Amino acid sequence: MKQIIFSLMIFSLIIGCKTESKKQVTQEKDAADLIIESITVPEFPDNDFSIMDYGAVGDGTTDNTQAIKDAIQACVEAGGGKVVIPAGKFLTGPIHLKSNVNLHLEKNSEVIFTKDKQAYLPVVRTSYEGVELMNYSPLIYAYQQKNIAVTGSGTFNGQAGKENWWPWSGAERYGHKKGDPHQRDSINLPRLRKMNEDATPVSERIFGEGHHLRPTFFEPFESENVLIKGVTFINAPFWVMHPIKCTNVTVDGVKVISHGPNNDGCNPEYSKNVHITNCVFDTGDDCIAIKSGRNDEGRRVGIVSENIVVENCIMKDGHGGVVMGSEISAGVRNVYVRNCKMDSPNLDRAIRIKTNTLRGGFVENVFVKDIQVGQVKEAFLKINTYYAIYDNQEGEHIPTIKNIHIENVTVEDGGKYGILIQGREENPVKNVTFKNVTIKKAEMPMRVENSEPIEFTNTTIGGQKY
Missing domain, CATH: 2.160.20.10 (Single-stranded right-handed beta-helix, Pectin lyase-like)
Incomplete structure (x- = not known):
């Protein structure tokens, strides 16, 4: 019963993700702290x-x-x-x-x-x-x-x-x-x-x-x-x-x-x-990679990875700082990343979501706040629904990615792209917000494909305001 009540509290705190930014900040803080307090x-x-x-x-x-x-x-x-x-x-x-x-x-x-x-x-x-x-x-x-x-x-x-x-x-x-x-x-x-x-x-x-x-x-x-x-x-x-x-x-x-x-x-x-x-x-x-099973097995097991708080950490070398995927077929939700430092010429991305249409799955309700990033190679934020390494990764399971909120972030060098989003035409990435974000340097400010327009508030990328 205690777990049911806690889950309902978390759900009620994040359900308003598309409301105004001030309310989102309060929800993020309260929900993350509630998760920590609930852990035995x-x-x-x-x-x-x-x-x-x-x-x-x-x-x-x-x-x-x-x-x-x-x-x-x-x-x-x-x-x-x-x-x-x-x-x-x-x-x-x-x-x-x-x-x-x-x-x-x-x-x-x-x-x-x-x-x-x-x-x-x-x-x-x-x-x-x-x-x-x-x-x-x-x-x-x-x-x-x-x-x-x-x-x-x-x-x-x-x-x-x-x-x-x-x-x-x-x-x-x-x-x-x-x-x-x-x-x-x-x-x-x-x-x-x-x-x-x-x-x-x-x-x-x-x-x-x-x-x-x-x-x-x-x-x-x-x-x-x-x-x-x-x-x-x-x-x-x-x-x-x-x-x-x-x-x-x-x-x-x-x-x-x-x-x-x-x-x-x-x-x-x-x-x-x-x-x-x-x-x-x-x-x-990857420094931290949140998983939930690969392909058919992930869907059979059906256990979502959820209520995860990452804070006060230092990420140096790695393919990604905090990553969701690629084995993600059962889904990931309610991830909170705050007060972390990420910096290395050998760190490829800071925040990364990777999946494809064999993996499918979903990622929703990700809150990234108060992050300092020095140098990354490819992008500060990368969302990729075409992830593949060795073989064909195309199938019939279109992933869902929504409610990704970035706030109070400073990036010295965002690499090739400040923001790189590659969604699917059948189900575009939804509700990505940036508030109080500065990416001082990037070869290309952003590359965004198949995504709802990003909502920017007080954000600068490569000297350009958004």
Whole structure:
């Protein structure tokens, strides 16, 4: 009942998106704060379980998989608490979190994940680019758990690089050598895509050994009340933080420094009530990318990603600062981005929405406020309904994009375009507003196709007022 009342409150606050700008500002503030206040942040009993008491050795070479597992199990049997990893270098296989456990990294601690791929077997239920499957275990994994956390000031080192995990992307710059296996081989992504189309049961989508789909770094799956606080992630195989089908997720003060292929920083998927704050993203792909399933599977699952607040974050390198898509078939709504700084010659866009007519889906009610942008390569805002990389992406599912509101933004260099919108003639982009926005420099102020006219208030692009 509490969740129903909260959802009705959010709906009532944003339903007037096409009213005057002053009212929109009040609605944005109130709705974002309501989301944050509604999120349950897990708390844990005052019980500490040091992995050293279970035989751990912090020499960087001893395998501590069993010691960490035993400490977690003891914590669970005691009713919950904190599993402590002290200063040192601790080699391990995958870590599976359990309910009421806070995995805590003390200062100068480093958890180093083994390069031995056999350690990530047996396969578990996970996801790859918006499609569920049975695959190598994520490095840190939680399935159907409640009240879980990773906290502290230490570092998680995935040990991915040009000799480990990254070559499977198929890109030479990430270590792939011609003739070696990679993710686009017929036994990998093409097979998974076909299983998506055929609605093959997830239990029968078995990959793992003999296949070449990289695991995510930290994946809470169908879990509730998740906290990620203070830690640093480096050298990720694939997506870094991937809460999928989760409710109440807090990501606070986390650093992601990882420049590998598909090294997105945080990808909430089919998730609601998410707060990402005080973080630094320096990534090889999107800093934050909000997802909701790929193509037929996203439509079958039908869980909208919604009520997501991103604030007080710094975005450095990446394909996009805050992104919605491209796996977006179930839809995204109620996204609030505020008080963030985005700046890098290697940041392609600040705000990005990407989909196509195979993905379809919708994006609605996006509020971007009080943002400082230094340099981006392509555009401050890019909305693209023709997104494609490797193959044909045309289908019969025309996406809907509406109610995108930008306010109090300063951009030093907007790149090739200040604003780039590529909508569909069958369903143009609707209700995009800019208020108190200055884009000081852009090769072309804007390129807009198949969109309702943008509503400008006190906006300047390249010295021209709109």
